[in-house]
Amino acid sequence: MNLELIPGRLSVPSLSALAAFEAAARHGSFTRAAEELSLTQGAVSRQVAHLEKVLGVSLFQRVRKRVSLTPAGSAYAADIRDGLSRLAAATVSAMAFRGAAGVLNLAILPTFGTRWLIPRLPRFIEAHPGITINFATRLVPFDFSREEVDAAIHFGDPVWPGAVLHRLMGEEVVPVAAPSLIARAGIVTAADMLRVPLLQQSTRPRAWANWLEKQGLPPERAMMGPRFEQFAMVSQAAVAGLGLAIVPRFLIEEELRSGALVVPVDRPVTGTEGYYLVYPEAKAGLPAVIAFRDWLLGEFAAAT
Structure with a gap:
């Protein structure tokens, strides 16, 4: 593992080292981490030891055959786990593009989704069979930059910094x-x-x-x-x-x-509030976002 600094960028440890550390932190055991990763216990131990040397901090306390996270290790594990989860989600999304038009990660209001959107969704799937929609529930506005979400259905005022909003209807x-x-x-x-x-x-x-x-x-x-x-x-x-x-x-x-x-x-x-389709400006050009936007606005236009 090499941690050379590149001008203008901060290098990070190898994914194999981070995966070994995260597994050991989650299990509280180098042996169980090795079993999960199909490595030897010695390989996991060496990965973690080298990571500690590079970082200059102890990540684990070793007492006999047991290991437990230090305060620094606990904080680092939480951040690494979040980062690895994001990488896994990004990989799955990229793989979904194979022979398909893409993936749309959509946050919905639960009752709106079950009562209005999902019953109409077969029409979207028929028109866009290559697009896969993944659903998540969000009840309040959130930061798109911190979520694996491409678009959302929002109820409230047309205020969402850094996002494009399309009014769907009032109520x-x-x-x-x-x-x-x-x-x-x-x-x-x-x-x-x-x-x-x-x-x-x-x-x-x-x-x-x-x-x-x-x-x-x-x-x-x-x-x-x-x-x-x-x-x-x-x-x-x-x-x-x-x-x-x-x-x-x-x-x-x-x-x-x-x-x-x-x-x-x-x-x-x-009231003055309404339902809106919302997506970040950075994703306005995604084919899946464009297709869903055009279909959804068409559904509401046909209903009025």
Whole structure:
């Protein structure tokens, strides 16, 4: 292993040395690391010893036949593990280009993905059979430079530094509940709704307050009630009769059609926020991003 310094660049240890160190750190054993990497225990030990010599710090404490990470080793292992994971992901993405149009790593809002996007995805696959889409869940904006993500579906304001945003649609939110709860509580007016629990959605903390204020009702109870992380969860809680939920109408069309949920007071509220397709400026020219962008915008244009 050689760590020569190149002008203008900082060289790094060989991948084999880093892999040996990471495996030994993860297992707490040179022997188990050697078994994983199909090396001898002596080879792993030499890789780690040379790495320590180059770095000038001890990465492991050796007591008899046991090894444990030093504080420096623990910090280095976490960084190396993250770097190796990124290299592995980049390699898989590059391999996916073999005979294909590419890979799109897409971050989605979970309920939007399951209720709206995925049911329509066969049309994209039919039009672009060479593109593979990998899905991840993100509930809030993030730094594209720190994530293995090419594009995202975002709800909020059109603000995302260093990214391109395309507005897809707005939304109207309505209060919904199980028919049995409405009958039991005798809900007829908006004021009657304050007698039952108001189910909360974590990423929309002011949803109830906004709706109540638009109805001229006091918002004191707006944030009181069980809290859920996703719209799918809060909707199912409403179906189960746990309380009233306030959700985007387009996400509960199935429940409204089946009668599992009803809108007791149909006074929808719309806001300035909306759903956006977002991708970093640096990836605006990727064929997979362009294909997905054009298809997605076409889907929304056809629906309006």
